[in-house]
Amino acid sequence: MQTKLFKLLPLMAAVTLAACSKPEEKKAAPAADAAKPAAAAAGDSIVVKIGSGAPKSGEIAHLGKDNENGAQLAVNEINAKGDLKIGGKKVTLELVGEDDAGDPKQGPVVAQKLVDAGAVAVVGHLNSGVSIPANKVYADAGMVQVSPSSTNPDYTLKGNKTPKGSVSSYRVVATDAKQGPSVAKFIMEKGAKNVVVLDDATQYGKGLADQVEKTLKDGKVNVVAREAATDKTTDFKAILTKVKAMNPDYIFWGGMDATAAPLVKQMKELGLKATLASADGACTEKLIELAGDAAEGVICSVAGFPLEKMAKGKEFVANYEKAFSGQKVQIYSPFAYDAVYAIVDAMKKADSADREAIAAAMPKVSIDGLIGKIEFEPTGDIKGGAITIYNIGAKKLNVATIIQ
Secondary structure, X not given: OHHHHHHOHHHHHHHHHHHHHOOXXXXXXXXXXXOXXXXXXXXXXXXXXXXXXXXXXXXXXXXXXXXXXXXXXXXXXXXXXXXXXXXXXXXXXXXXEEEOOOOOOHHHHHHXXXXXXXXXXEEEOOOHHHHHHHHHHHHHOOOOEEEOOOOOOHHHHOOOEOOOOOEOEEEOOOOHHHHHHHHHHHHHHOOOOEEEEEEOOOHHHHHXXXXXXXXXXXXXXXXXXXXXOOOOOOOOHHHHHHHHOOOOOEEEEEOOHHHHHHHHHHHHHOOOOOXXXXXXXXXXXXXXXXXXXXXXXOEEXXXXXXXXXXXOHHXXXXXXXXXXXXXXXXXXXXXXXXXXXXXXXXXXXXXXXXXXXXXXXXXXXXXXXXXXEEOEOOXXXXXXXXXXXXXXXXXXXXXXXXEO
């Protein structure tokens, strides 16, 4: 009896906190009945919290806010329909957002905050370097973490299990094991012969650059230099001056748009003829805004289908811009939106808002999401997963090819 009660404590906290933050809701469940919160709720409804971990401060706050907006849009939509029921009780979802600043050290801190807040599952984080260290905290709490944008393969391959043995790390995007080779093969097809590979020394940037370098070398392309900066570097002139003499035809950057912009601007200023290639961290409208004319010709990738190829992409954009006035979709908000629906599908299949019950049901998730069919491999990776390659021209991202 004591053991059973101990295992129910996280759920009891979630129901109690939800009741405190929503005084208009009916009374929370008696503690002893908290194993099935919906069934145990004293009234006809319960509040279930879903966490969101993303950078909402710093240079990539626009990307973090985009992810949170996508999750919030799904929560708003589900609540507006009003037909989500668990154990016969009507469920109102509440999104609890925390700012991880894109800092790996903040990953476990934010994760613990979301656990303590009573979230039953988490959409996040944006960065692989944050998702990976945060995962153990979520796993220890019996929770699933569904990242809309972390692409480092280690996030799932080295993910932690919950106390009851369920996978805790999921994602709804393809991994860099597919994204890196796809970008590398694309520039090879475009005639790459001598390539410089740079990264920002993060788990995302370095991991991606490793995949690109390996594919290029396997393809007999000459990787003339491999250099590393940091995710805070804005002055690349020393590196670029060094590599200019190598006359590369492409420079690959494993990093985010905030650093890709000064990199490509300085490439032009120093007279390098090389084309900048990068991946999803830099494949944004923000890059075009920051780099201006220097962004013309940049090649980059996104780990998923383009928004315009999604069946309800236009509807999503309209709803997004109506809900978040003055903001535009960046990259992965559609994926964060679907991550909420994946968690809710698991909740429905479990007929429970218990953390471990949700984790146990995640392998059974099967939904036709905004981004396409969502089902998971035993590792927690999405089945399939497309890569879209873009080139920047006329100050916009243009689809060059889609790799499935």
